[in-house]
Amino acid sequence: xxxxxxxxxxxxxxxxxxxxxxxxxxxxxxxxxxxxxxxxxxxxxxxxxxxxxxxxxxxxxxxxxxxxxxxxxxxxxxxxxxxxxxxxxxxxxxxxxxxxxxxxxxxxxxxxxxxxxxxxxxxxxxxxxxxxxxxxxxxxxxxxxxxxxxxxxxxxxxxxxxxxxxxxxxxxxxxxxxxxxxxxxxxxxxxxxxxxxxxxxxxxxxxxxxxxxxxxxxxxxxxxxxxxxxxxxxxxxxxxxxxxxxxxxxxxxxxxxxxxxxxxxxxxxxxxxxxxxxxxxxxxxxxxxxxxxxxxxxxxxxxxxxxxxxxxxxxxxxxxxxxxxxxxxxxxxxxxxxxxxxxxxxxxxxxxxxxxxxxxxxxxxxxxxxxxxxxxxxxxxxxxxxxxxxxxxxxxxxxxxxxxxxxxxxxxxxxxxxxxxxxxxxxxxxxxxxxxxxxxxxxxxxxxxxxx
Numbered sequence: 001x002x003x004x005x006x007x008x009x010x011x012x013x014x015x016x017x018x019x020x021x022x023x024x025x026x027x028x029x030x031x032x033x034x035x036x037x038x039x040x041x042x043x044x045x046x047x048x049x050x051x052x053x054x055x056x057x058x059x060x061x062x063x064x065x066x067x068x069x070x071x072x073x074x075x076x077x078x079x080x081x082x083x084x085x086x087x088x089x090x091x092x093x094x095x096x097x098x099x100x101x102x103x104x105x106x107x108x109x110x111x112x113x114x115x116x117x118x119x120x121x122x123x124x125x126x127x128x129x130x131x132x133x134x135x136x137x138x139x140x141x142x143x144x145x146x147x148x149x150x151x152x153x154x155x156x157x158x159x160x161x162x163x164x165x166x167x168x169x170x171x172x173x174x175x176x177x178x179x180x181x182x183x184x185x186x187x188x189x190x191x192x193x194x195x196x197x198x199x200x201x202x203x204x205x206x207x208x209x210x211x212x213x214x215x216x217x218x219x220x221x222x223x224x225x226x227x228x229x230x231x232x233x234x235x236x237x238x239x240x241x242x243x244x245x246x247x248x249x250x251x252x253x254x255x256x257x258x259x260x261x262x263x264x265x266x267x268x269x270x271x272x273x274x275x276x277x278x279x280x281x282x283x284x285x286x287x288x289x290x291x292x293x294x295x296x297x298x299x300x301x302x303x304x305x306x307x308x309x310x311x312x313x314x315x316x317x318x319x320x321x322x323x324x325x326x327x328x329x330x331x332x333x334x335x336x337x338x339x340x341x342x343x344x345x346x347x348x349x350x351x352x353x354x355x356x357x358x359x360x361x362x363x364x365x366x367x368x369x370x371x372x373x374x375x376x377x378x379x380x381x382x383x384x385x386x387x388x389x390x391x392x393x394x395x396x397x398x399x400x401x402x403x404x405x406x407x408x409x410x411x412x413x414x415x416x417x418x419x420x421x422x423x424x425x426x427x428x429x430x431x432x433x434x435x436x437x438x439x440x441x442x443x444x445x446x447x448x449x450x451x452x
Contacts, residue, residue, distance in 0.1 A: 044107065048123050051106030062091070064131070066099045067108060071120045071128055078117035146173055146206040154213050162217060167230035170210075174237035177203050181244050185251045190270055191277075193255070197248050200241070207238045214238075344404045347386050348411075350374065355413050358439040371415070371435040372424060380428045387432075390415045394440065414440040 020030050030036045039046070052063050069087050070079060079087075088096055100118075103109040108124040111117075134148050149170045156162035177199070184196035217223060217231045260269045276282060354374055371390070375383050389408060392398050398409040418434040 044123065045127070047106055048108055048127050051102055051108060052127065062095065063099055063102065066091075066096070067103060067120070067124055068128060070109070070118065071125055078112070078115070078119055080117055084118065146170070146177075146203060146210075149173055150206055150210045150213070153210070157213055157217060162223075162227065164224075164226045164230050167217075167227065167234060171230060171234045171237055174203075174234065174241060178237065178240050178244070181241075181248075185244075185247050188251070188255070190252070190255045191273070193248065193251055197252075200244060200248065203241055207241060210234075211238070341404070343382060343385060344389075344408075347389065348404060348408055351408065351411055351413060354437070355411055355439065359412070369437050370422075371437045372422065372429075372432050374437050375432070376424070376426055376429065378428070383429055383432075390435075390437070412440045414438050 020036075024030055052067070053060050066088060070084065073079060073083075073087075084096070084100070085093075091099075100109065103124075104111055107121055108127075110119040110121055112119065133151060149166070153162055153166050153170055156166055181196050181200055184192045187193075214231050214234055218228060218235075220227075223231075262268065262272070279285060351374070354369075358369070371387075375386050378386065389405065392405055392409045393411060393413050393415045395409045398406055400406070414437070416436045416438070418436070420434045421431045422434050423431050
């Protein structure tokens with residue numbers, strides 16, 4: 001049987017440690033590839049990383065722990081075995097010996113047999129510095145993940161050794177962020193948009209910090225053409241990132257216009273979704289809330305066609321009556337409700353009595369009376385109805401008409417509202433606007449026009 005996976009058959013055996021040539025196509029030499037030559041020159045550095053990061057995660061953690069402890073001794077560059085045992089006494093002796101042997105074998109530790117001391121090599125210190133820088137930036141919650149790349153560019157620029165590869169890594173990250181933000185905007189999800197906008201703010205902070213570095217690289221006369229091109233490409237990528245603020249604003253405004261509010265509660269669907277996302281067990285919210293479980297009903301297409309066909313023929317078979325229905329006399333309903341509402345009649349009688357009493361007591365004077373003394377006692381609905389009619393007193397346009405409100409407008413009374421509220425000791429009305437109700441001046445007491 002012929003193998004159906006020629007790619008898998010062509011791959012070399014990892015355990016047999018094949019030569020580098022075995023990974024490349026026949027007739028092609030690895031030495032002809034520039035990146036291979038560059039990686040070969042860095043072989044000692046790569047072997048140092050291999051010594052630290054080969055194997056399980058626990059072994060890697062212990063190796064980094066030991067190397068970091070040995071490199072963090074500030075007052076001396078040499079360590080005896082007694083010093084090492086004292087600093088790493090919490091490790092098993094056999095495990096410590098295994099780690100020290102691996103570090104010595106890969107030139108991360110030097111053993112001076114004549115003096116009987118260990119020394120941390122410069123290669124090990126460079127590796128630890130790179131790892132510590134990456135770990136420190138990871139602790140700073142760099143959501144844009146540009147801090148380490150930009151720090152590498154800044155450090156290399158400070159010592160005059162920035163490379164095109166470092167700039168390309170930074171450019172690649174900016175392009176990735178731009179695509180990620182565009183996808184978030186196209187998704188139309190408010191939560192994804194706001195998360196992307198937060199990351200965008202972090203990226204803009206790094207862009208602002210890196211602008212001066214890129215300007216120095218662009219203005220450097222000693223930089224080659226490839227470095228200039230990479231720096232200019234990064235500048236264009238920065239402009240594309242900064243221009244996305246308007247896109248975020250338009251997308252969020254569109255979502256705001258389409259937001260659905262739940263009645264007059266002030267809550268929106270976004271508030272409900274935010275609240276639901278804070279609960280890990282959504283099914284638990286329905287505990288003791290649904291007495292009978294919901295039973296899903298499923299209908300196949302054939303059953304749907306049968307039901308639709310039956311409904312169609314049922315409409316067609318419906319026969320309309322041949323004759324029109326006979327006419328019937330309309331029912332006569334007598335309306336016993338008086339034209340003037342009962343409350344209006346009672347209010348007019350009350351105001352008429354008040355006007356007569358004020359006219360007799362004041363003998364034509366215009367002393368005022370507190371309006372609450374006339375409106376009350378009454379429940380809140382009746383008191384509100386009475387108060388709503390008070391502005392009609394003395395209204396000439398209303399007085400020229402007919403009806404109960406016209407009769408009220410012709411009463412010889414004057415309603416005068418004032419500022420503030422008056423607190424009341426009433427079981428139905430707690431407070432009322434400050435106002436007075438008094439007999440109108442004599443000049444305004446005109447005879448009521450008679451209407452037929």
